[in-house]
Amino acid sequence: MEPEPINWNSISDIIKKHQDEKWGLIPLLQEIQESIGYIPPDSIEQIAQALKLPASHVQGVITFYSGFATEPKGKCVLKVCRGTACHVKGGKSVLNMIKKELNLEEGKTSSDYQFTIETVACLGACFLAPTLMANRDYYGRLSPKKITGILNQYGKLKGDE
Numbered sequence: 001m002e003p004e005p006i007n008w009n010s011i012s013d014i015i016k017k018h019q020d021e022k023w024g025l026i027p028l029l030q031e032i033q034e035s036i037g038y039i040p041p042d043s044i045e046q047i048a049q050a051l052k053l054p055a056s057h058v059q060g061v062i063t064f065y066s067g068f069a070t071e072p073k074g075k076c077v078l079k080v081c082r083g084t085a086c087h088v089k090g091g092k093s094v095l096n097m098i099k100k101e102l103n104l105e106e107g108k109t110s111s112d113y114q115f116t117i118e119t120v121a122c123l124g125a126c127f128l129a130p131t132l133m134a135n136r137d138y139y140g141r142l143s144p145k146k147i148t149g150i151l152n153q154y155g156k157l158k159g160d161e
């Protein structure tokens with residue numbers, strides 16, 4: 001399956017808004033990511049020209065900040081906590097179960113662009129350990145039953161591989 005087509009109009013509008021703002025590179029990149037979910041590599045040249053920066057600088061900033069993605073992600077991005085509190089409460093089993101259920105490795109996106117699995121150092125909700133985020137929603141005190149419910153809710157229908 002193909003990812004959704006890139007909305008270049010939206011990208012151009014954001015770039016225009018920050019035209020000539022050398023200092024505006026990070027907010028600009030954040031806005032593009034917020035708008036379409038990632039920074040298409042084909043937009044780097046356009047961004048660099050608008051901000052009068054070398055393209056290598058733009059590329060360097062994107063590479064440096066791990067929060068920026070250059071590939072499309074799934075409709076549901078699962079962020080599984082691998083922090084200490086969650087680890088103690090079985091965070092590793094949570095991650096393993098999700099990987100198995102979705103037949104997907106950490107850091108990867110499913111071929112139907114439904115799910116992406118990521119891990120994070122701490123979701124800031126240690127009292128709910130083990131935790132994960134599905135897009136902007138937090139889920140805590142996870143059990144296998146809860147995990148199955150979350151995956152079903154975000155699109156993995158029973159019996160799917």
Ligand code: FES
Binds near residue numbers: 084
């Ligand atoms: S260690 Fe998992 S939320 Fe903090």
